[in-house]
Amino acid sequence: xxxxxxxxxxxxxxxxxxxxxxxxxxxxxxxxxxxxxxxxxxxxxxxxxxxxxxxxxxxxxxxxxxxxxxxxxxxxxxxxxxxxxxxxxxxxxxxxxxxxxxxxxxxxxxxxxxxxxxxxxxxxxxxxxxxxxxxxxxxxxxxxxxxxxxxxxxxxxxxxxxxxxxxxxxxxxxxxxxxxxxxxxxxxxxxxxxxxxxxxxxxxxxxxxxxxxxxxxxxxxxxxxxxxxxxxxxxxxxxxxxxxxxxxxxxxxxxxxxxxxxxxxxxxxxxxxxxxxxxxxxxxxxxxxxxxxxxxxxxxxxxxxxxxxxxxxxxxxxxxxxxxxxxxxxxxxxxxxxxxxxxxxxxxxxxxxxxxxxxxxxxxxx
Numbered sequence: 001x002x003x004x005x006x007x008x009x010x011x012x013x014x015x016x017x018x019x020x021x022x023x024x025x026x027x028x029x030x031x032x033x034x035x036x037x038x039x040x041x042x043x044x045x046x047x048x049x050x051x052x053x054x055x056x057x058x059x060x061x062x063x064x065x066x067x068x069x070x071x072x073x074x075x076x077x078x079x080x081x082x083x084x085x086x087x088x089x090x091x092x093x094x095x096x097x098x099x100x101x102x103x104x105x106x107x108x109x110x111x112x113x114x115x116x117x118x119x120x121x122x123x124x125x126x127x128x129x130x131x132x133x134x135x136x137x138x139x140x141x142x143x144x145x146x147x148x149x150x151x152x153x154x155x156x157x158x159x160x161x162x163x164x165x166x167x168x169x170x171x172x173x174x175x176x177x178x179x180x181x182x183x184x185x186x187x188x189x190x191x192x193x194x195x196x197x198x199x200x201x202x203x204x205x206x207x208x209x210x211x212x213x214x215x216x217x218x219x220x221x222x223x224x225x226x227x228x229x230x231x232x233x234x235x236x237x238x239x240x241x242x243x244x245x246x247x248x249x250x251x252x253x254x255x256x257x258x259x260x261x262x263x264x265x266x267x268x269x270x271x272x273x274x275x276x277x278x279x280x281x282x283x284x285x286x287x288x289x290x291x292x293x294x295x296x297x298x299x300x301x302x303x304x305x306x307x308x309x310x311x312x313x314x315x316x317x318x319x320x321x322x323x324x325x326x327x328x329x330x331x332x333x334x335x336x337x338x339x340x341x342x343x344x345x346x347x348x349x350x351x352x353x354x355x356x357x358x359x360x361x362x363x364x365x366x
Contacts, residue, residue, distance in 0.1 A: 007076060007077070008046050008074050008075065008076055009074070009075050009076075009077065010072050010073070010074055010075070011053075011072060011073065011075045012071060012072055013062065013065050013066065013070060013071060013072060013073045014071075015053050016047065016049060016053050016054075016055055016062055016073070016075070017049075017052070017053050017054045017055065018054075018055055018059055018062065019054055019055050019056070019059070019090065022055075022059050022090065023090070023091060023094075024059065024060075024090075024094045026059060026060040026063055030060065031060060031063045031064050031067055032064075032067065033125040034060050034061060034063075034064035035064035035065075035067045035068050036120070036122060036125075037124075037125065038061070038064055038065070038068065039068060040120055043061075043073070043074055045058070045061065046058070046073075046074040046075055046076045047061055047062055047073055047074065047075050047076075048075070048076050048077075048078060048089075049075055049076075049077055049078070050077070050078055050079065050081065050086060051077065051078075051079040056078060056081070056086050056089055056090055056093075057089065057090065057093045061073070107330060110124075110126075110131065111330065111331075114131070155174075155175060155177035155178045155364075156177045156178075157219075158177070158178040158179065158219050158220060158364075159178070159179045159180075159181070159217070159218045159219050159220075160174070160178050160179065160180045160181070160218060160219070160220045160221070160222070160360075161181050161183070161211070161214070161215070161217075161218040161220070161221045161222070161223075162180055162181065162182045162183070162200075162222050163183050163207040163210070163211055163221070163222065163223035163224065163225075164183070164184070164207045164223060164224045164225060164226070165182035165183060165184045165190075165193055165202075165207075166184065166189060166193070166224075166346060166349055166350055167189060167192045167193050167196060167327070167332075167346055167347075167350065168182065168193045168196055168197055168200075168350075169325050169327075169350025169351045169352065169353055169356065170222060170224075170350070170351035170352075170353070170355065170356030170359075171197060171200075171353075171356060172196075172325065172326055172353035172356065173353045173354065173356060173357035174356065174357065174360055176199065178220075179201075180197070180200040180201070181200065181201040181202075181203060181218070182197070182200050182201070182202050182203065183203045183204075183205055183207040183210045183211075184202070184203075184204060184207070185204065185205065185206055185207065186204075186337075186338055186341060187204050188335050188336055188337050188338065189335075189337065189338075189341065189346060190202050190203075190204045191335065192332065192335050192337075192346075196327070207223065207225070208225065208251050208254070208255065211223065211255060211258065212258065215258065215259070215262065215263050216262070216263070216264075218265060219265045219266070220265055220266045220267070220360070220363055221259065221263065221265065221266075221267040221268070222267075222268055222270070222356075222359075222360075223255055223259075223267075223268075223269050223270070224269075224270045224271065224351065225249070225251050225252045225255060225269070225271065226249060226251075227252075227271050227272040229246050229247065229248045229249045230248055230249070230252065230271060230272055230274040230275065230276075231272045231274070231275065232272075232273065232274070232275040236275065248274070248276070252269070252271055253279055253280060255269055256269050256280050256291045257280075259293070260293070266292075266293060266294055266363040266364075266366060267292060267293055268290055268291070268292040268294075268296070268359055268363070269290065269291040269292070270288060270289070270290055270351065271288065271289050272288060272289065273288065273289055274289070283295070283296045285297065285298060285299040286299040286355075290359075292363075294362055294363050294366040295362060295366075296359060296362065297358045297359065297361075297362050299355055299358065318343065318344040318347040318348060321347055321348065321350070322347045325347075325350055325352060325353055326353060327347075329347075332346070332347065
């Protein structure tokens with residue numbers, strides 16, 4: 001009986017007959033919430049009646065209409081159901097509507113709506129205490145990093161270029177003093193960075209080209225060029241399972257040589273441990289390679305770097321990593337990240353904020 005019934009009529013509310021043995025209660029508080037929803041967002045669920053105007057579905061909506069003083073209501077008439085089918089339909093309509101909320105999704109939606117002055121939060125059907133609990137749970141998801149951001153008078157005079165910036169994991173503990181310019185090619189990722197660091201200058205551009213044109217305008221440069229073509233994971237796993245071999249992207253070495261030969265400030269290039277012997281000798285710290293003109297601190301036993309080409313993805317939890325790095329994973333779900341660079345990849349490619357802080361501190365101490 002998969003049929004569409006869309007013949008909606010507007011009828012006088014007083015001709016409708018409630019079913020005397022309706023098994024679903026509609027307490028006064030619930031009716032008020034239904035009325036609030038109708039008042040704020042309109043009526044898009046007609047009452048369903050049989051040929052005698054006896055209600056099959058929509059007792060609560062009729063009571064809400066009466067509370068609102070509505071004289072007419074939208075109705076769909078079903079004359080094709082047997083008495084047994086009408087009884088079954090009433091029960092099924094109420095029973096199938098029962099389900100649990102997806103907590104993270106609900107908290108995210110409530111958090112967004114709470115910031116919109118055009119929305120009456122009471123119209124959502126939750127009481128004030130429930131709304132407060134949901135908002136508090138959303139705020140508690142963000143883990144405060146157990147380390148203070150850099151705060152140094154000298155940082156006020158430092159201009160930093162943060163290339164391939166992503167959403168700024170490496171930058172999170174640099175504090176408010178430095179003048180940071182972030183370059184990210186994707187507008188949505190750049191928007192997320194901008195929302196987290198509104199005082200930074202965010203440039204949507206090709207980071208490789210931007211470096212060549214502007215490197216001499218900065219005191220410190222951090223660059224993390226794309227790593228997939230260098231990674232052991234792609235070479236040893238993806239190619240073996242059908243991926244095509246590709247040339248390693250030599251922009252990595254172009255940037256190292258440019259900075260070695262022409263840049264007078266402090267710089268660091270970060271990338272994965274490649275599947276081949278590096279063409280230019282790096283410093284190794286943790287499971288990553290760094291090319292730099294200053295000493296990279298030993299991070300072997302410290303915080304790991306998110307851009308881990310060797311990680312076991314089956315155990316990777318992007319929400320947990322975002323939280324550990326001081327980001328709200330539910331907030332990050334609000335962005336329409338590109339299909340070739342989805343949210344989970346954006347999170348996985350972040351450098352741990354503690355690593356970013358330790359490296360900048362080391363650069364400043366030179």
